[in-house]
Amino acid sequence: TGRLAGKIALVTGAGSGLGRASALRFAAEGAAVAVVDLDPTAAESVTTEITTAGGHALPVTANVSSDADSRRMIAETLAEFDRLDIVFANAGINGAGNAADTTEYEWDRVIAINLKGVWLTSKYALPHMIERRTGSIINQASMGGLIGLPGIFPYTAAKGGVIAMTKQMAVTYGPDNVRVNAICPGTIPTPLVYRSRVDRGAAAPNTDQAVLDADAAARFPLRRLGSPDDLAATALFLASDEANWITGGIYTVDGGRSAF
Numbered sequence: 001t002g003r004l005a006g007k008i009a010l011v012t013g014a015g016s017g018l019g020r021a022s023a024l025r026f027a028a029e030g031a032a033v034a035v036v037d038l039d040p041t042a043a044e045s046v047t048t049e050i051t052t053a054g055g056h057a058l059p060v061t062a063n064v065s066s067d068a069d070s071r072r073m074i075a076e077t078l079a080e081f082d083r084l085d086i087v088f089a090n091a092g093i094n095g096a097g098n099a100a101d102t103t104e105y106e107w108d109r110v111i112a113i114n115l116k117g118v119w120l121t122s123k124y125a126l127p128h129m130i131e132r133r134t135g136s137i138i139n140q141a142s143m144g145g146l147i148g149l150p151g152i153f154p155y156t157a158a159k160g161g162v163i164a165m166t167k168q169m170a171v172t173y174g175p176d177n178v179r180v181n182a183i184c185p186g187t188i189p190t191p192l193v194y195r196s197r198v199d200r201g202a203a204a205p206n207t208d209q210a211v212l213d214a215d216a217a218a219r220f221p222l223r224r225l226g227s228p229d230d231l232a233a234t235a236l237f238l239a240s241d242e243a244n245w246i247t248g249g250i251y252t253v254d255g256g257r258s259a260f
């Protein structure tokens, strides 16, 4: 039972933060979940959380920026569950700098994971979804892909690319009944947000991040930062049959921040 009863889902970056919350929510709504992460311990631990709660999950260690790993993670999922209905390309990293000072290394690293990795996540799922004429792909973008936020230049470029890629994929695979949507989260406190503040010089490594969270909340019309569950609720909706006529959509989940 549940809103994803009988479905098979794959979530990348599912070992932490928004991916973890979404994997848990998908499983609670009846989906069997491939819990993909670069960090094997994190993938194992979220898998255990799901199975302990009575759900079905498979831990998969993969780097989404590798074509070979992306191919293998889909193969392992199909070998275990026979089919795949939902792909949430969520894995991502922060990145620092502006156009005049970021490095080529930083640009390449962020683009490889946050842009190429989102493409590769669905590359090997698409033929299967097209053949079955069903599928929901959700790409994790960011409010940083919609508005100019200082200090995260390569990240901004990658997330803007994810938004454009989502629309192109939606148009291409709509006739195959494969839906492709993107989510643009605002600030949701996770290890990524804390690392980003330190890397941008907005916080020292020993700063009390809760104080910065409270300051940041003032910039959001709803006057609070998001929770991983706020994000998981939208991912769940887009994954489910309730969104059967929705594709090419760019969904802000940001407390109104990008409406400024």
Ligand code: NAD
Pocket (backbone or CB within 6 Å): 012, 013, 014, 015, 016, 017, 018, 019, 036, 037, 038, 039, 042, 062, 063, 064, 065, 090, 091, 092, 093, 094, 113, 117, 140, 141, 142, 143, 184, 185, 186, 187, 188, 189, 190, 191, 192, 193
């Ligand atoms: P997080 O750091 O808590 O979790 C990210 C997970 O992805 C980690 O478990 C990490 O091991 C994994 N990962 C990193 N590189 C990987 C790779 N190459 N292959 C596979 N897994 C990899 O971060 P989060 O805040 O949950 O972010 C998840 C996604 O949401 C990212 O794409 C991020 O850009 C996006 N996002 C987050 C926020 C926010 O405020 N937290 C806002 C907008 C967008």
